[in-house]
Amino acid sequence: MLAVQEAPSKLIRGLGNAVGPQYVYTRAADLASYAYDAFGASGDREVPLAVVFPQTTEQLCHVVAECAHHRVPVIPRGAGTGYSSGAIGSGAVIVSMVRMNRLSEVDTRAQRVTAEAGVITSAIHHAADAAGLYYPPDPGSSTTSTIGGNVACNASGAHSLRYGSTSDYVSDLEIVLADGKRLAIGESYGGGYDVAGLICGSEGTLGFISAVTLRLITAPASRATLRAVFGDMQSAADAVAAIAKAGVVPAALECLDTAAIDAVRNSGVADVPEGVGAMIIAEVEGDQRVTDRDAELVRSALLEAGAGEVDHARNPAEANSLWAARKGVSAAVATIMIGKVNEDVVVPRDRVGELCERVRSIGVEHEVPSLVFGHLGEGNMHVTFLIDPRVPGERRRADAAAESLFETVLAMDGSLTGEHGIGTAKVGWVERQIGAGTIALMRRIKEEFDPAGLMNPGKKIPAERRSR
Amino acid sequence: MLAVQEAPSKLIRGLGNAVGPQYVYTRAADLASYAYDAFGASGDREVPLAVVFPQTTEQLCHVVAECAHHRVPVIPRGAGTGYSSGAIGSGAVIVSMVRMNRLSEVDTRAQRVTAEAGVITSAIHHAADAAGLYYPPDPGSSTTSTIGGNVACNASGAHSLRYGSTSDYVSDLEIVLADGKRLAIGESYGGGYDVAGLICGSEGTLGFISAVTLRLITAPASRATLRAVFGDMQSAADAVAAIAKAGVVPAALECLDTAAIDAVRNSGVADVPEGVGAMIIAEVEGDQRVTDRDAELVRSALLEAGAGEVDHARNPAEANSLWAARKGVSAAVATIMIGKVNEDVVVPRDRVGELCERVRSIGVEHEVPSLVFGHLGEGNMHVTFLIDPRVPGERRRADAAAESLFETVLAMDGSLTGEHGIGTAKVGWVERQIGAGTIALMRRIKEEFDPAGLMNPGKKIPAERRSR
Numbered sequence: 001m002l003a004v005q006e007a008p009s010k011l012i013r014g015l016g017n018a019v020g021p022q023y024v025y026t027r028a029a030d031l032a033s034y035a036y037d038a039f040g041a042s043g044d045r046e047v048p049l050a051v052v053f054p055q056t057t058e059q060l061c062h063v064v065a066e067c068a069h070h071r072v073p074v075i076p077r078g079a080g081t082g083y084s085s086g087a088i089g090s091g092a093v094i095v096s097m098v099r100m101n102r103l104s105e106v107d108t109r110a111q112r113v114t115a116e117a118g119v120i121t122s123a124i125h126h127a128a129d130a131a132g133l134y135y136p137p138d139p140g141s142s143t144t145s146t147i148g149g150n151v152a153c154n155a156s157g158a159h160s161l162r163y164g165s166t167s168d169y170v171s172d173l174e175i176v177l178a179d180g181k182r183l184a185i186g187e188s189y190g191g192g193y194d195v196a197g198l199i200c201g202s203e204g205t206l207g208f209i210s211a212v213t214l215r216l217i218t219a220p221a222s223r224a225t226l227r228a229v230f231g232d233m234q235s236a237a238d239a240v241a242a243i244a245k246a247g248v249v250p251a252a253l254e255c256l257d258t259a260a261i262d263a264v265r266n267s268g269v270a271d272v273p274e275g276v277g278a279m280i281i282a283e284v285e286g287d288q289r290v291t292d293r294d295a296e297l298v299r300s301a302l303l304e305a306g307a308g309e310v311d312h313a314r315n316p317a318e319a320n321s322l323w324a325a326r327k328g329v330s331a332a333v334a335t336i337m338i339g340k341v342n343e344d345v346v347v348p349r350d351r352v353g354e355l356c357e358r359v360r361s362i363g364v365e366h367e368v369p370s371l372v373f374g375h376l377g378e379g380n381m382h383v384t385f386l387i388d389p390r391v392p393g394e395r396r397r398a399d400a401a402a403e404s405l406f407e408t409v410l411a412m413d414g415s416l417t418g419e420h421g422i423g424t425a426k427v428g429w430v431e432r433q434i435g436a437g438t439i440a441l442m443r444r445i446k447e448e449f450d451p452a453g454l455m456n457p458g459k460k461i462p463a464e465r466r467s468r
Numbered sequence: 469m470l471a472v473q474e475a476p477s478k479l480i481r482g483l484g485n486a487v488g489p490q491y492v493y494t495r496a497a498d499l500a501s502y503a504y505d506a507f508g509a510s511g512d513r514e515v516p517l518a519v520v521f522p523q524t525t526e527q528l529c530h531v532v533a534e535c536a537h538h539r540v541p542v543i544p545r546g547a548g549t550g551y552s553s554g555a556i557g558s559g560a561v562i563v564s565m566v567r568m569n570r571l572s573e574v575d576t577r578a579q580r581v582t583a584e585a586g587v588i589t590s591a592i593h594h595a596a597d598a599a600g601l602y603y604p605p606d607p608g609s610s611t612t613s614t615i616g617g618n619v620a621c622n623a624s625g626a627h628s629l630r631y632g633s634t635s636d637y638v639s640d641l642e643i644v645l646a647d648g649k650r651l652a653i654g655e656s657y658g659g660g661y662d663v664a665g666l667i668c669g670s671e672g673t674l675g676f677i678s679a680v681t682l683r684l685i686t687a688p689a690s691r692a693t694l695r696a697v698f699g700d701m702q703s704a705a706d707a708v709a710a711i712a713k714a715g716v717v718p719a720a721l722e723c724l725d726t727a728a729i730d731a732v733r734n735s736g737v738a739d740v741p742e743g744v745g746a747m748i749i750a751e752v753e754g755d756q757r758v759t760d761r762d763a764e765l766v767r768s769a770l771l772e773a774g775a776g777e778v779d780h781a782r783n784p785a786e787a788n789s790l791w792a793a794r795k796g797v798s799a800a801v802a803t804i805m806i807g808k809v810n811e812d813v814v815v816p817r818d819r820v821g822e823l824c825e826r827v828r829s830i831g832v833e834h835e836v837p838s839l840v841f842g843h844l845g846e847g848n849m850h851v852t853f854l855i856d857p858r859v860p861g862e863r864r865r866a867d868a869a870a871e872s873l874f875e876t877v878l879a880m881d882g883s884l885t886g887e888h889g890i891g892t893a894k895v896g897w898v899e900r901q902i903g904a905g906t907i908a909l910m911r912r913i914k915e916e917f918d919p920a921g922l923m924n925p926g927k928k929i930p931a932e933r934r935s936r
Contacts, residue, residue, distance in 0.1 A: 190883045197665035415658045444916040
């Protein structure tokens with residue numbers, strides 16, 4: 001890790017000057033919490049050199065410049081809710097963005113709001129809502145994850161089926177480059193290359209996001225939620241095609257496989273029927289008449305595809321009850337098993353049934369229980385292998401299962417990640433998906449932004465040589 | 469222009485080997501048509517060294533590699549409908565994409581279509597339409613311009629108000645890099661940086677677009693068109709705010725100022741009322757009931773803002789008649805004056821009235837007639853100064869008027885271009901808008917893609933030193 005051992009005390013002093021000494025953590029006990037992300041108990045521990053908490057962009061600039069001066073890797077961290085080890089790194093300086101959490105007034109005329117990177121995403125939902133507007137992206141972690149992390153991973157959640165991804169709502173960005181200089185980019189500074197688009201999804205490897213100006217849209221006047229149960233996942237996947245054929249684009253079209261449904265029921269997280277092979281939760285939005293019509297069309301499509309039963313929520317309380325199973329999967333998993341390997345793969349949406357079959361075989365072969373849930377409408381499925389990492393060999397078997405999963409997904413013309421990011425967890429697989437020529441181009445882009453290779457190194461795209 | 473003088477015969481032979489000698493133009497009479505774009509009679513002439521017409525991506529790769537070998541600038545050209553001198557260059561090899569015009573079958577299940585760069589945009593509209601789908605981007609030139617040019621300039625047209633820009637519909641790209649290698653990038657090759665997004669709008673300066681895979685959407689079931697006349701442009705601008713307040717996002721919200729209306733009437737291009745200060749054409753789309761309701765809300769908002777009269781087309785023939793004035797502006801201008809300087813500036817949409825006042829003053833000051841029309845809903849206005857370039861001093865006065873316009877727009881927090889691109893026409897102004905720090909970063913990106921500086925040089929971003 002280069003000059004870390006030689007210069008920590010000078011570096012730490014410099015960081016203290018930048019943010020105030022009380023906002024620089026260096027004690028082992030304080031660093032421990034920053035050695036993992038939501039991959040958590042199952043993942044590797046990577047203990048950083050220090051964790052710093054800037055409160056302003058100026059402070060952030062100083063921190064990055066200080067790390068550049070000492071040639072120490074520097075890693076941005078929002079709420080640490082990622083699953084890809086993107087926000088951790090041994091011997092690095094972790095920059096926690098949680099104190100950069102100011103949110104502007106909503107500009108109702110321009111339909112914009114500006115948030116510092118550490119603002120919790122749900123605060124943006126509430127602010128938009130209070131102004132009669134709507135911020136559609138809604139990652140599963142939105143009550144805890146930060147907008148900076150959402151943008152850095154382009155994590156978008158269930159609503160992207162209808163409304164597009166988080167990057168579609170990014171109007172402008174303020175970023176801090178590898179040399180500590182700040183830059184304002186985006187549509188308000190238009191006319192050049194779409195560098196803001198390049199930063200979205202770059203996982204902190206090109207520059208750090210300090211603030212985001214987001215586009216808001218007019219809020220839909222009404223919403224209807226439906227829940228359907230099926231004999232198997234193939235029938236649920238068929239429902240997606242039937243809904244598309246009916247000309248409806250739901251705001252959300254989510255699913256759980258039989259193992260995920262069982263986990264939810266057994267954990268008591270939500271009340272779900274027994275003996276069910278798959279479940280769909282669909283949501284439609286719009287003008288009241290459009291919502292009524294779309295709900296009816298979705299209901300017909302669900303029944304046509306073989307749904308055994310379709311529940312239709314008519315008010316928010318009923319809707320919350322129907323959503324409980326889907327939103328409770330992660331909590332359910334946590335109660336029945338202490339560890340998991342969670343991968344958000346994408347396959348063509350008409351092949352989700354096939355994917356679920358394959359996942360079951362892979363789980364059996366590697367002797368790890370599996371479950372599947374996620375964004376059915378886009379074929380973006382969260383495949384989870386359950387493990388107890390204290391049991392010798394379980395983590396290794398789950399990793400092997402994940403490798404089989406990636407092989408399967410690539411063979412199905414799928415994608416390694418929908419929204420969780422590449423981080424280090426999937427970086428070894430990226431070249432097979434993207435191709436060597438494009439990776440070479442991306443490496444050159446990376447080198448332009450970050451010639452010393454200190455900005456979240458080793459994440460997102462594989463290093464040319466594994467010299468670390 | 470580097471080694472051009474030394475190596476033309478070898479270069480020309482190499483190009484002939486790449487595409488067939490009959491598809492390499494070098495005679496002065498043949499080159500003359502490629503010395504200008506739609507800026508046309510008013511613009512500068514830049515005579516190329518040669519024009520080549522590849523038919524396949526392999527041929528395009530050979531052409532680019534050949535130019536790289538001889539260190540000769542190479543410029544992609546679609547239909548040449550641009551206004552920014554982006555597709556011309558003295559001493560360069562112009563690559564006409566018109567023979568690369570294959571269009572795939574529409575994949576109705578995935579809602580995608582793949583077009584080679586030279587496909588005329590309206591062919592995509594027709595193919596989508598025949599498949600019951602919809603490709604929303606619709607530049608004013610869509611019956612003549614190519615999809616490659618649309619993507620290279622991110623030119624999007626009237627529908628972007630509701631449906632977003634052309635880049636929002638680009639799923640994948642095939643590009644040819646400066647060394648002649650081809651690369652497939654985009655969501656099907658996901659996981660890395662958004663290089664496809666970076667290529668959109670880069671005006672051929674980073675790589676050449678050889679093919680585009682586009683997202684299509686479900687076609688709206690119905691459409692209504694309204695036309696309103698106002699006493700002045702400020703009232704028309706007020707109508708935009710009233711429409712937004714009513715919660716309607718029209719598919720199009722276009723306008724003409726009094727000079728544009730007069731040009732249309734005097735040229736006989738369309739039948740429009742006399743003594744009118746401004747005109748709005750609005751279009752709403754959706755389910756029949758939504759369309760009816762939105763049309764009624766737009767009508768109320770137009771009247772509330774002071775519209776003297778609102779016509780409401782109920783069928784395509786009536787709609788065409790209402791659109792005739794807006795769509796006929798360019799033709800009208802051509803009949804009343806042989807030359808024009810046409811700038812597509814953007815200002816905050818509540819300041820369009822103010823912009824029109826300023827344009828009138830600028831025209832008076834510089835003694836050039838002016839007119840304004842365009843995409844009112846986004847504040848993207850086409851400001852046109854009319855000139856006879858044969859009259860000494862007229863072009864100079866129009867250029868001076870354009871300079872005043874740019875000063876005005878930047879002072880109004882506006883943008884130099886909405887969709888026509890920077891080309892060389894506005895490249896001198898870019899740094900003032902984007903800022904030196906961001907320009908420096910963009911230059912480094914450019915250098916990574918194009919180290920020898922041969923890909924459409926001098927366009928889009930200003931060169932560091934004006935060594936040419």
